[in-house]
Amino acid sequence: MGPTLLIGVDGATFSVLDPYIERGVMPFVGDLVDRGARAPLRSVMPPLTPPAWTSLVTGKRPGQHGVFDFFQKEQPDSIHFQFASSQDVRSPTIWSLASEHDRRVISLNFPLMFPPPAVEGCVVPGGMMPWRQLRLGCHPPGLFDRLRALPGFNPRELLNMELEIKAIEGCPDDEYADWVELHIAREQSWFEVARFLMHEEPAELVGVLFDGVDKLQHLCWRFIDPACRPARPSRWEREMIERCERYFRTLDRLIAELVTIAGPTATVVLASDHGFGPTHEVFHVNSWLEREGYLTWADGQNGAADRDTQVGFAEVTRHVHALDWDRTLAYAATPSSQGINIVSRMPGSDRPLGEDARRTIASELGDALRAIKRPHDGRPLVAEVWAREDAFPGPHAALGPDLSLLLADGGTLSILPSDTLVARRPETRGHHRWEGIFIASGSGIREGAQVDELSIVDVAPLILHRLGLAVPDDLAGRLPAEIFEPEELERRPPRRSAARSWTESEPEPADLELEPDEQAAVLQRLRALGYVE
Amino acid sequence: MNQVDPEVLDGVLEMLNELAGDWEYDGEITPDTRFLADLGLESLDIVVLGTLIQHRYGRLPFAEYLEELGQRPVEERDVTVAEVVAFVCENRQPSLEEV
Numbered sequence: 001m002g003p004t005l006l007i008g009v010d011g012a013t014f015s016v017l018d019p020y021i022e023r024g025v026m027p028f029v030g031d032l033v034d035r036g037a038r039a040p041l042r043s044v045m046p047p048l049t050p051p052a053w054t055s056l057v058t059g060k061r062p063g064q065h066g067v068f069d070f071f072q073k074e075q076p077d078s079i080h081f082q083f084a085s086s087q088d089v090r091s092p093t094i095w096s097l098a099s100e101h102d103r104r105v106i107s108l109n110f111p112l113m114f115p116p117p118a119v120e121g122c123v124v125p126g127g128m129m130p131w132r133q134l135r136l137g138c139h140p141p142g143l144f145d146r147l148r149a150l151p152g153f154n155p156r157e158l159l160n161m162e163l164e165i166k167a168i169e170g171c172p173d174d175e176y177a178d179w180v181e182l183h184i185a186r187e188q189s190w191f192e193v194a195r196f197l198m199h200e201e202p203a204e205l206v207g208v209l210f211d212g213v214d215k216l217q218h219l220c221w222r223f224i225d226p227a228c229r230p231a232r233p234s235r236w237e238r239e240m241i242e243r244c245e246r247y248f249r250t251l252d253r254l255i256a257e258l259v260t261i262a263g264p265t266a267t268v269v270l271a272s273d274h275g276f277g278p279t280h281e282v283f284h285v286n287s288w289l290e291r292e293g294y295l296t297w298a299d300g301q302n303g304a305a306d307r308d309t310q311v312g313f314a315e316v317t318r319h320v321h322a323l324d325w326d327r328t329l330a331y332a333a334t335p336s337s338q339g340i341n342i343v344s345r346m347p348g349s350d351r352p353l354g355e356d357a358r359r360t361i362a363s364e365l366g367d368a369l370r371a372i373k374r375p376h377d378g379r380p381l382v383a384e385v386w387a388r389e390d391a392f393p394g395p396h397a398a399l400g401p402d403l404s405l406l407l408a409d410g411g412t413l414s415i416l417p418s419d420t421l422v423a424r425r426p427e428t429r430g431h432h433r434w435e436g437i438f439i440a441s442g443s444g445i446r447e448g449a450q451v452d453e454l455s456i457v458d459v460a461p462l463i464l465h466r467l468g469l470a471v472p473d474d475l476a477g478r479l480p481a482e483i484f485e486p487e488e489l490e491r492r493p494p495r496r497s498a499a500r501s502w503t504e505s506e507p508e509p510a511d512l513e514l515e516p517d518e519q520a521a522v523l524q525r526l527r528a529l530g531y532v533e
Numbered sequence: 534m535n536q537v538d539p540e541v542l543d544g545v546l547e548m549l550n551e552l553a554g555d556w557e558y559d560g561e562i563t564p565d566t567r568f569l570a571d572l573g574l575e576s577l578d579i580v581v582l583g584t585l586i587q588h589r590y591g592r593l594p595f596a597e598y599l600e601e602l603g604q605r606p607v608e609e610r611d612v613t614v615a616e617v618v619a620f621v622c623e624n625r626q627p628s629l630e631e632v
Contacts, residue, residue, distance in 0.1 A: 074594075074596055078596075080594075080596035080597055080600065081596060082580070082583070082584070082595060082596040083577075083580045083581055083583070083584050085584045085588075087584075087588070114581070114584070115584070115585065115588045128577065128581070129581065130575070130577050130578045130581050132552060132555065132556055132574065132578050133552060133578065133581055133582065133585065134555070135551065135552055135555055136548070136551075136552065136585060144555075148555075155555065320600045321600060321603065321604050
């Protein structure tokens with residue numbers, strides 16, 4: 001069997017791709033669908049780049065692999081968060097499993113690959129990897145200098161955090177055009193790296209992640225989704241519609257070239273980490289927690305942001321100094337996690353907050369969140385709330401937020417203070433949804449098959465199977481047998497293997513359980529503070 | 534002046550000099566070089582640099598360090614190579630060989 005080519009398309013959704021396929025903007029992806037099997041691909045909670053791609057490459061959910069956000073709590077009871085790195089992935093991945101079984105790999109632009117794992121093959125990390133340190137992110141040593149010798153190679157173009165921040169926080173209208181063009185150039189740059197390595201360092205598993213789709217859809221949803229486009233576009237809007245179309249046309253061409261390079265015997269898997277949909281709302285969750293009595297801003301820290309639609313994406317240390325920790329019980333540290341954390345100590349003391357007290361507070365917060373009504377139509381603001389135990393079953397749940405929420409309009413949380421609890425953007429933006437895409441084609445895979453929804457954790461078992469490897473029995477995902485021709489699994493029967501134990505470099509979280517009388521004292525203290533009825 | 538392990542200082546200087554060639558930075562990096570004013574780094578660069586340093590020298594309270602820097606007045610947020618090295622030396626856990 002030929003190589004396995006995993007093409008990641010961050011944030012891709014069929015509601016965008018299908019119209020582009022029908023209109024001939026993405027002819028190759030259309031052919032791939034005709035030649036293979038397709039399915040909606042359900043993401044994990046939260047449907048966000050770091051946890052979702054980590055789920056795709058581990059076959060496990062966040063509570064099992066330990067990645068919940070762009071930033072990670074240092075310890076379960078810490079208020080400090082740090083940049084999530086490869087060391088936070090507490091599970092083998094398709095890269096490491098393939099490598100351990102003598103399959104060479106190429107992994108390009110995937111998040112949480114820095115510091116790079118010492119696999120057999122090549123790694124160029126993506127995600128929030130700063131271009132200035134890309135040299136040390138490339139594996140093996142010397143790879144960066146080989147890439148730098150490529151014509152037009154520009155690390156600043158490959159990895160540019162400004163693009164990420166603008167996608168979330170917005171940018172002036174006169175910057176949109178250049179911003180889209182930068183993404184086109186960036187996808188081309190990643191393609192050039194892939195082409196070079198696929199020729200020079202042939203591998204059994206090649207993964208290339210294109211992440212411009214996510215960013216364009218955040219900012220330019222109204223130019224991309226046919227249902228949201230202006231009925232009578234202005235000249236500028238028409239130009240933006242065409243530019244976005246040009247981006248998708250380029251992406252289609254690059255995917256076609258990658259598949260051609262991989263060869264006719266390759267297995268091709270095209271997948272996204274989550275889907276996308278329209279949104280208008282920004283919920284200022286910390287200001288809501290303040291009004292409910294769970295959070296107190298530190299002196300001078302409750303000034304509203306310049307715009308009430310800012311979310312505070314790049315302000316990961318903000319909450320540490322912005323909150324009065326002697327009078328704060330619950331807070332949101334990042335907008336991306338879609339989560340609320342409950343402190344681990346009694347406010348104003350060193351006493352730990354017991355598990356029962358934490359559950360009580362989480363339950364009350366959940367009820368209060370479900371009761372919030374949207375100002376503009378009186379309907380519930382929050383569609384769903386999950387307690388940590390339900391959202392993140394697994395040994396690393398304690399590193400995740402205590403509550404995770406989904407806004408009814410699929411909107412965004414803001415961690416910044418605001419007088420307006422629910423702000424509405426004047427224009428339609430895009431934000432993450434559960435339903436991503438899955439397309440697979442290759443020998444033994446059904447042609448033109450549309451199968452029921454798969455889970456993102458099913459992709460890793462599929463890739464391991466195509467590499468001729470056993471699937472570890474601790475994976476949450478399953479081999480999606482329905483995408484295969486009937487005789488394929490007889491020709492290549494799936495194999496299972498015992499899960500390898502994962503060595504933790506850090507001790508597991510300390511047990512914060514209190515004795516019953518201590519629990520009662522804690523709850524009494526919370527009542528005195530007005531936190532609990 | 535904090536206790537600075539010359540090995541850590543040499544290691545950090547070597548790492549920065551290796552990277553600086555990619556930044557079109559022509560000057561020599563010394564213990565007095567400032568990360569923001571001289572090297573032109575951005576905040577995320579420093580966050581990731583912290584990850585690299587921890588990868589090499591073990592778990593450090595880097596998030597707390599960054600938060601403390603963020604609290605300072607804007608004109609005092611810059612740090613020198615020597616200051617970061619001092620932070621590493623003060624906070625690193627002893628290796629098994631050193632215990």
